Amino acid sequence: MITTTTDLRSLTEMVGGDLLDVSNLVPANFDAEEYQSKPQDVLRLRNARLVVRVGLDYDLWFDRLLQAAGGRDIQRGGGGYVDASYGVAALEIRGVSLGTGDGHAHGSANPHYWLDPRNAELITANIFAALARIDPGNVKIYEANRQAFLARLDRKITEWETRLAPLKGMTIVAYHNSWPYFARRFRLDFAGFLEIKPGVPPTPSHLAGIIQTMRKRGAHIVVRESHEPDRDVAFVAQRTGASVVVLAATVGGLPAARDYFSLFETNVGALIDAAGPK
Amino acid sequence: MIEAIEFLWPPFLVAVCLVGIHVYFGIQVLARNVIFVDLALAQIAALGATVAFMLGHPAQSLATYGYSLGFTLGAALLLAFTRHWAKRVPQEALIGVIYVVAAAASILLIDRAPQGAEHLKQILTGNILTSGLGEVAIIVPLYVGVGLVHFLLPSRLMHAGSLFWEFVFYSTFGLVVTSSVALAGVLLVFSFLIIPAIIGVMFASSPSKQLAIGWAAGTLTSAVGLAASFVLDLPTGAAIVCTFGAALALAGAAYPFFRGGRLVTLGIAVRVARWGCAAVIAGSALQLAFAPRGDQPLMDMLETVAPSLRSLYFTEVEAATYRESNEYAERHRLAAEQLIELERRRRTQGEALDDIEVRRISSFMKSYVEMRKGEHFVMAEVRARARERIRWPASLSLVALALLIAPLPWRRLGARLPHRFQPVLRASQRSTVDR
Numbered sequence: 001m002i003t004t005t006t007d008l009r010s011l012t013e014m015v016g017g018d019l020l021d022v023s024n025l026v027p028a029n030f031d032a033e034e035y036q037s038k039p040q041d042v043l044r045l046r047n048a049r050l051v052v053r054v055g056l057d058y059d060l061w062f063d064r065l066l067q068a069a070g071g072r073d074i075q076r077g078g079g080g081y082v083d084a085s086y087g088v089a090a091l092e093i094r095g096v097s098l099g100t101g102d103g104h105a106h107g108s109a110n111p112h113y114w115l116d117p118r119n120a121e122l123i124t125a126n127i128f129a130a131l132a133r134i135d136p137g138n139v140k141i142y143e144a145n146r147q148a149f150l151a152r153l154d155r156k157i158t159e160w161e162t163r164l165a166p167l168k169g170m171t172i173v174a175y176h177n178s179w180p181y182f183a184r185r186f187r188l189d190f191a192g193f194l195e196i197k198p199g200v201p202p203t204p205s206h207l208a209g210i211i212q213t214m215r216k217r218g219a220h221i222v223v224r225e226s227h228e229p230d231r232d233v234a235f236v237a238q239r240t241g242a243s244v245v246v247l248a249a250t251v252g253g254l255p256a257a258r259d260y261f262s263l264f265e266t267n268v269g270a271l272i273d274a275a276g277p278k
Numbered sequence: 279m280i281e282a283i284e285f286l287w288p289p290f291l292v293a294v295c296l297v298g299i300h301v302y303f304g305i306q307v308l309a310r311n312v313i314f315v316d317l318a319l320a321q322i323a324a325l326g327a328t329v330a331f332m333l334g335h336p337a338q339s340l341a342t343y344g345y346s347l348g349f350t351l352g353a354a355l356l357l358a359f360t361r362h363w364a365k366r367v368p369q370e371a372l373i374g375v376i377y378v379v380a381a382a383a384s385i386l387l388i389d390r391a392p393q394g395a396e397h398l399k400q401i402l403t404g405n406i407l408t409s410g411l412g413e414v415a416i417i418v419p420l421y422v423g424v425g426l427v428h429f430l431l432p433s434r435l436m437h438a439g440s441l442f443w444e445f446v447f448y449s450t451f452g453l454v455v456t457s458s459v460a461l462a463g464v465l466l467v468f469s470f471l472i473i474p475a476i477i478g479v480m481f482a483s484s485p486s487k488q489l490a491i492g493w494a495a496g497t498l499t500s501a502v503g504l505a506a507s508f509v510l511d512l513p514t515g516a517a518i519v520c521t522f523g524a525a526l527a528l529a530g531a532a533y534p535f536f537r538g539g540r541l542v543t544l545g546i547a548v549r550v551a552r553w554g555c556a557a558v559i560a561g562s563a564l565q566l567a568f569a570p571r572g573d574q575p576l577m578d579m580l581e582t583v584a585p586s587l588r589s590l591y592f593t594e595v596e597a598a599t600y601r602e603s604n605e606y607a608e609r610h611r612l613a614a615e616q617l618i619e620l621e622r623r624r625r626t627q628g629e630a631l632d633d634i635e636v637r638r639i640s641s642f643m644k645s646y647v648e649m650r651k652g653e654h655f656v657m658a659e660v661r662a663r664a665r666e667r668i669r670w671p672a673s674l675s676l677v678a679l680a681l682l683i684a685p686l687p688w689r690r691l692g693a694r695l696p697h698r699f700q701p702v703l704r705a706s707q708r709s710t711v712d713r
Contacts, residue, residue: 038389089633089636089637089639089640090640090643090644091618091621091636091640092618092621092643093614093618093640093643093644093647109640109643118633168626169626169627180622180625183625183626184621184625184630184631184636187625187626187630188625188626189625189626200513201405201407201513201514201515201516202407202513203507203508203511203512203513203514204282204285204286204407204504204507204508204511204514205508205511206511207285207407207408208281208282208285229399229405231405231408232405232408234408235407235408235410
């Protein structure tokens with residue numbers, strides 16, 4: 001079983017339990033949008049019975065890799081192919097999808113949908129459906145695993161929502177726009193982003209605008225992911241007196257974020273710590 | 279205005295410091311013909327930092343700096359040696375090899391430690407906009423020290439000499455480049471190094487005058503680039519690099535006027551400009567005639583500047599369709615933006631949207647995107663058809679215009695033609711001369 005990212009790996013493991021051997025292509029803490037595949041990846045895909053990808057144009061490089069690997073079952077439309085974004089309500093749709101379409105053109109929406117824990121229900125449903133196709137003998141075990149996972153997730157979401165309640169409406173600025181799904185679930189206000197387009201450094205008037213917004217709204221949290229540059233974030237934080245919070249947008253993004261649950265535990269804890277004393 | 283100055287003066291100060299030391303080294307680098315040596319040294323320093331990172335040292339630690347410095351000094355030694363080998367093989371080729379291998383080696387190392395990727399990027403990209411007084415306090419003593427060494431030992435360091443003095447030159451240069459690249463990025467540092475130095479070398483022959491001209495040009499260009507980046511809302515480093523490019527083009531255009539024969543130069547410039555215009559117009563005519571549905575860069579550019587030009591060749595129906603589609607496309611864009619904004623607002627304000635509502639918003643956004651795409655298709659189709667209709671008369675007129683603009687020797691051509699064409703030609707001649 002191959003997934004593109006660590007998040008999907010963690011979710012696939014939640015459904016598969018001990019029955020599956022799951023590995024991810026993009027290492028933890030690596031920007032999956034800029035991943036360059038290696039020869040070994042093709043080999044690993046040749047032996048894979050199930051592939052799970054993020055979709056929404058997030059891992060476009062995966063298409064070419066699949067082509068190189070061959071094997072009809074794991075190609076788009078095959079029994080072992082899972083686009084985990086299927087059925088997810090996408091946010092911030094602005095452009096038209098760049099990927100090779102398969103009928104449900106989802107447009108280039110914001111792809112960080114796994115950061116809304118409620119979306120895990122749909123993601124695991126997609127994974128479960130594929131597992132049921134390729135391994136019908138163990139369907140009952142997969143179903144039981146998934147139900148146990150969802151029950152635990154449900155309790156946890158309530159807990160996280162309660163813990164983050166004091167931060168409701170608090171203005172936060174982030175480096176990259178990874179957080180709309182997270183913000184929607186936990187009712188946080190991400191008011192601006194330092195990075196306008198991936199790979200393009202912020203312009204002076206954009207930074208000035210962000211600083212002005214932060215001062216006006218009394219924002220005192222700037223979020224960055226651990227693989228993002230700290231200089232620009234530190235610059236803004238220093239000018240506004242805000243504190244920098246490093247969050248994990250993927251499993252493994254921080255050492256403490258070992259699986260899908262601890263990913264949210266870590267982020268919730270970091271945000272509360274940053275907002276707490278003020 | 280005050281906000282802009284408050285924002286831009288620290289990077290400007292950094293730029294002045296960088297120009298100060300780099301123009302000097304740039305003149306040296308040009309004289310030695312090792313143009314890309316700064317890229318190689320920066321990449322080697324990055325490789326050193328990557329190795330330190332792999333061994334578990336934190337990014338900003340003394341150990342990392344030590345590794346970086348050690349690698350740079352090693353490269354300096356290598357460069358000093360290659361100076362002596364470089365009889366048969368140009369030294370620039372070896373510098374290229376150092377750069378490429380160091381870059382590839384860093385990628386291999388980073389592949390084993392993904393969290394180092396960002397670290398490596400930081401060493402090589404920098405962002406002059408977010409640099410400030412803290413950085414100035416570090417680089418000024420360093421640059422003054424290096425400058426002092428070069429000021430006291432000019433005769434030994436100016437020209438290629440013994441292995442030792444070559445090593446001193448490259449290691450001091452490595453020290454400077456390592457710190458400046460982390461601050462401003464490879465592209466900007468290369469521009470600081472080479473472009474003002476070229477301008478200095480173009481307009482003066484004594485080193486002190488070259489330096490003075492380079493400093494003045496570098497400082498002025500940095501100021502213009504920073505201002506442009508603020509006013510036009512562009513990424514700062516890239517904006518300054520392009521301004522430096524423009525400054526060099528300007529200096530290149532001005533150069534012939536400083537080297538005597540101003541009238542002759544002006545004459546040549548006018549002829550070149552006329553040929554250039556004629557070539558562009560004739561090329562557009564060909565493109566319009568044979569691929570009317572393809573891109574028409576000249577027409578597209580003119581129509582972007584003055585959209586009313588379309589009324590010259592659109593029929594009334596076409597103009598109306600085009601206008602309507604444009605309005606609808608804008609309306610769809612706004613509608614989609616409003617939905618995005620509504621969803622964003624409701625994350626924190628009022629009742630939270632439930633999943634079904636979000637799903638509906640999501641599908642509306644998709645529809646708007648598709649509808650907007652459809653309107654853009656209609657606009658492109660209307661324009662393509664209109665251009666197809668007028669392609670022959672329009673391209674023939676463009677060819678005629680190109681012939682009029684081109685400085686063709688009508689008189690000489692005319693003399694070769696049979697006698698009965700002479701009056702026609704004389705008339706056309708008069709019209710070109712009058713203009």
